[in-house]
Amino acid sequence: MDMEYKTESLDASFDIVARQDAADDKIKTLRTDVDEIRNRLDKVSRAAARPVLDGGQPARTAEVEGFVDGYLRSGRETELKSMSGMVPGDGGYAVPREIDAMIARTLSNISPIRQIAQVVQTGTAGYRKLITAGGTASGWVSETAARPETSTPAFHEIAPPTGELFANPAASQAMLDDAGFDLEMWLAGEIAAEFARAEGSAFVSGTGVDQPSGFLNSPLSTLDDAARGFGALQYIGSGDDIGFDSEPEARLIDLVHTLKASHRQGASWVMNSSTMAAVRKLKTTDGAFLWQPGMVEGQPDRLLGYPIVEAEDMPDIAAGECPIAFGNFRAGYLIAERSATAILRDPFTHKPFVHFYATKRIGGQVLDSEAIKLLRIEA
Incomplete structure (x- = not known):
């Protein structure tokens, strides 16, 4: 009787071990499947995130x-x-x-x-x-007052x-x-x-x-915004028929402030490299340079606080030419x-x-x- 009990206990122990081994095998198989799925997902993710393939090109369709x-x-x-x-x-x-x-x-x-x-x-x-x-006409009225007709x-x-x-x-x-x-x-x-x-x-x-019609191809006028016809660009003279006068900073400051305050947000200078070389040498009356080099790589140089865009197609400094443009070109020029x-x-x-x-x-x-x-x- 005692022998039979021991045999049954031993069989039960073997059964537990067998089931444990089977469970371990299933867990290993499951882990292998999970790892394989993860690897596949990882490959797909890397392929989707990879910026370039095939010699520096994006993945081709x-x-x-x-x-x-x-x-x-x-x-x-x-x-x-x-x-x-x-x-x-x-x-x-x-x-x-x-x-x-x-x-x-x-x-x-x-x-x-x-x-x-x-x-x-x-x-x-x-x-x-x-x-x-000139914008759309508007005005102020009280809550119950009649609304006057605005001009077209x-x-x-x-x-x-x-x-x-x-x-x-x-x-x-x-x-x-x-x-x-x-x-x-x-x-x-x-x-x-x-x-x-x-x-x-x-x-x-x-x-x-x-x-396209270039912005220098527009009619020019010395009149301000209120008096000038639509489509004509305002200009100011440099004060000298071959270049800048004795106070170039005054002319450039005047040019900046002919632009409305709303347009000065986002404005920039446009000139070619020859004009840039001349402007870089300009000084104020106290000897300070008007030019302000960019302090960080990739940051544009500045003139009177506004960035400078180098456009080689701008004319050189010569009598009757307009070598410097200043403005908000995102509002001023359409491509x-x-x-x-x-x-x-x-x-x-x-x-x-x-x-x-x-x-x-x-x-x-x-x-x-x-x-x-x-x-x-x-x-």
Whole structure:
């Protein structure tokens, strides 16, 4: 009897051990599955958060893959079947949004006026905007008094002249056949550099004929905001017909305060490097420099407390020229552009080079003539 009890106890012990081993195995299996799931999630998370892949490029979509490797590298138009923005009637194919955004980012970084102006995206070639001259009439009344009729504001229509901006970078077929050649980044950089060079000149001094109308192309007047006609920019003279007079700081201070206080919030100076060199040498009557260098890397230099934007397309200091502009360009100048850039691949014109003819419609015009002031070289 005692022997049977011991046997049953021993069997029970073995059963407990077996069940414990089975439970341990299940726990190990479960941990393995959990670890595998975590690893997969971690890979997905890293892939989603990874900023660049494939030689410094963002992870490509199928659309970008077909456009870059199929069309740009090999010229296979059948690779564009997944694209909804094909516009062969316009002379090319609309680039995918990712590449267009890359061009836009690069363009914003190297185009000085674009950095400070107001930029709007349009779906058509034209853009129109109504603005009021002098604002809308208003007044004060008591709670129960009759509301007098306000006068009708005067409206002005802004329709920036537009033109087709183009760039035509070229690469050899050997470069395109090289899988290590970063075609996407190279093309975006080349197009943006050419666009920036051309539009920088147009935004400053464009004629308005098949191109934007630059702010220096506006009518000029010495009258203040209340007396000046709509669309004309106010300027003050430098006091000398070849440069600055004996008190240059007084002229620059006057220029600052011709701008309304509301516009001075966010205002900046615009001049080219030659003018900047001359301005850096200007001193006050007590010998202090007007120029204030940026104290932190990446912070712009300042003149009378306002940042300076270097635009090489501004004129040099010469009689009758306006080498210095001051104003709130986000309120004063409007850039209207179609968001789509079209690219036509041309492997035939200059063999063995392949040209990429890129086009984009861009317009520009002074939006608020009270927000930009000029310094003119005159006695």
